[in-house]
Amino acid sequence: MATLRRLNGWLFALLVVLGAGAIGFLSARHNHVADWTFGSRVSMSPETRSVLAKLEGPVEIVSYADPQGDLRQTIAAVLQRYQQAKPDLHLSFVDPQKDPAAMRNLGITVDGELILHYRDREQRLDVLTERSFTDALERLVRGSDRIVAFVTGDGERRADGVANADLGTFASQLEQSGMRAVPLNFSQVAAVPDHTDLVVLASPQAALSPSAMKALTDYLGNGGNLLWLADPGNQDPSLQPLADALGIRVLPGELIDASAATLALKDPRMIALGDYPPSAITRGFTLTTLFPEVAPLAEVRKSEWQIVPFLRSSAQATTQSIDGTSANAMKGPLDFGFALSRLSPSPAKSEQRVAVIGNGDFLSNSYLGNGGNRALGERIFDWLLGDDALINMPSRGAPDRVLTVSQGSLNVLSIAYIVVLPLLLLVIGGLIAWRRRRA
Template identity: 25%
Template sequence: MLSNLIGLIGLLLIITGALIFAINTILTTFSASLIFTGLLLILVYLYINFPKIRDVLLNRSAKYGANMAIMILIFISVIALIAVISTRYKRRLDLTATKRYTLSAQTVKILKSLKKEIEAIAFYRADERTRQAMEDILLEYSYYSPNFKYQFVDPDRKPTVAAKYGVSSYRTTLLISGKRQETVGMESEERITNGIIKVTRDSVKTVYFVTGHGENDIADFQKGGYKAAKEAIEKENYEIRNLLLLNVEDIPQDASVVIISGASKDFISSELEKLKRYINRGGKLFIMIDPGRAHNLIPFLSEYGFKIGDDVIIDKQSQVYGANYLTPVVTEYDDKHPLTKEFNFATLFPIARSVDMNKDLSKGAYPIIRTGSYSWAETDKKTLEAGKAEYQEGKDKKGPITIGSVTAVEAAKANESGKKIYARIVVFGNSGFANNTHLNLLGNKDLFLNTVSWLAEEEDLISIRSKDSEATPVVLTATQGRLIFWLPVVVLPTFVLAAGLVIYSRRRFRK
């Protein structure tokens, strides 16, 4: 009787200690003491009852039971081994249509090129509902770089750690690299990747938007504005500034990229001279020129090999994408140039003109963006205004039509080490593709940001960015809805009930 009581108390102590550990997720001294004491009492119980236990184990039924126990133990061991292997070499299969749970190509590219160590400290409560989502993301990041490490801290249990880093709210993740630190909120791949860029870049490059000629306004949040484009560039860790050429003697030395977007008025000669000096010192220029606008930029750009047509591109195939024929859809890109060689998304350009270039690899001259074979460059503006545009043999140029080109220009002076410096110029025949209305359509945003990154000589940022989390509702017809209701709710239960009644009736009939 006493020995049974000892065994029961030992078992209860082990269960209590295990429950405390499971709830707290930390093996405290108290829970460890309970488990250890329980094990000692179990050993005492086994010692006292050893003769009885031996007799039970030696009988025939016990042998069969032992064999069964061994088989069960082997099965459990195999399952445990599979679990350990799957945990150590974990890979997830993403079956979502937009690959929502797969890291973007840009993130993978950045992680694989990491040269500095980064530690992510995620401040989440142990019972935080969104903790698992963040852990899944950070685990995925750690797969692609040994320099990326992460840990979770519960601010309630370790308030001193939270105070050390100045964290006062839950669901906060810090990215730390050396002495640099960036705070990331929420479970977002885009924010984490942008945070990595910020803590690993030695300096912040500046992008200037030229103003004073009717260009797209980076502060305008209306349909035709460029506020969304500005914010997208800033997320890539660039500083954005306006540049009024009339107010400066020269383009600032810190100008990593200068953008002229949709200028509607001519540039005066002194402004063009400043742009030329900027190119001669190895500057990076991104010009988006719409049909019928900024006429004196055309001869300026022709000096660098750009052939800008006085036309409007018509694309009857664009209706497949829900666009009108004045919005050419581009799916053909140069597969050799670093800006577009890995780009495989469709882009659309509302009301665009041709911007061609004779391909010359030795000069870095590439026509990189082309419309489809169903397009043409329309030169008859009266026909366009009447809405009766038709391809005219010998007058219009048949597609594919080049809509964007790039070139490299050797700078007047080499750098301090004697290495040649090359300016980079990109010209697109449309600026509307990056406005607030069209930036987030198809691959427009990636193409725009990749162009800025290539000009800024940050090729590791040229890629496809993370996906936006969107609701993906399942739309059913009335018939499909009724089918989904009747099959699981009525038909299947009825089938199971009928099968049970048949079996019951047959057994009763046999008796």
């Protein structure tokens, strides 16, 4: 019997050694990584995978890193996981010390600087992180920087502003993905510059001058793309020519939604959306968005524009006047976001696109971080610029990074960890000591 137990022990030890050897053998010849985090965000985000899938054809990456030290190995290790997702992503190294004159001509100033080549496009990276690398890949997909002109001079939301109502945070994020925000002041220029890809009219507080409105309508008539953010009470007569050219109307009053209380929203003027009418902008979009103080929109006449609603209130929504009265109230569902398109009068492009939204706060510094506001804003800009391949990109960041805990639950957790758990440990320790004395 003792001999059999010893034999079993030796067999078990032999099996353990063989198993360890087999694992080592397989791991030396096969590279398999399993990431069980949400969206595989530790290894590579869904957004990065999506951008890589949009790149049809090889991507050549040249790193100008000194062979001395570990920088080359670090860069190669970081890019290896991208190469697993896209095998035709190639990395090569150049020693910047061998030809300093050539490095100066190339503008290489940082050890390890990367230049990404895709077709006839090029992007540069000084710092290699997943965020910066994904942004560079997105710019490669986009092709070239897009010029987005924000109308200024009449109290509009500023693209470089830091005030709560401004769009500075969103505009800076747009620039990371290949859009360049520039001011457009019609007191300084008589027309929209030819190289402009998109004009943004963001909630002007003062009346636009006749020359400014003529410049905008001329730009629209010549095939330009436009984003018009209108707020409640923004029925300035100076904007009527723009509305007439589009065949729409900003309705008086603002939306209120009685169902806001069920979503823990204290202000009924805060419109929450989790369901969207089918459109090119919202296809596959499921994130909840928040819109404070919304102006309803309406199509007033048929025109050459194809008008598709993509933001619509619930059936419980109604309108009220700006002063809070409900006279002549309209019942929901009511549209407050239109996507307009038509054959472009410009021979340079096939389609002209315009978006009109009865709210500008959802992209402001105050509300950009709520729900899917930023992701929806990126979709709107991608659609307006004709970058349809980027519209369905997964949203950036992990949706479960913020844990919302009510005050009651927080009190329970605090009592459990500060009082209950220490008492439980004391009781268990006392029981163990009591049993040892009895033994």
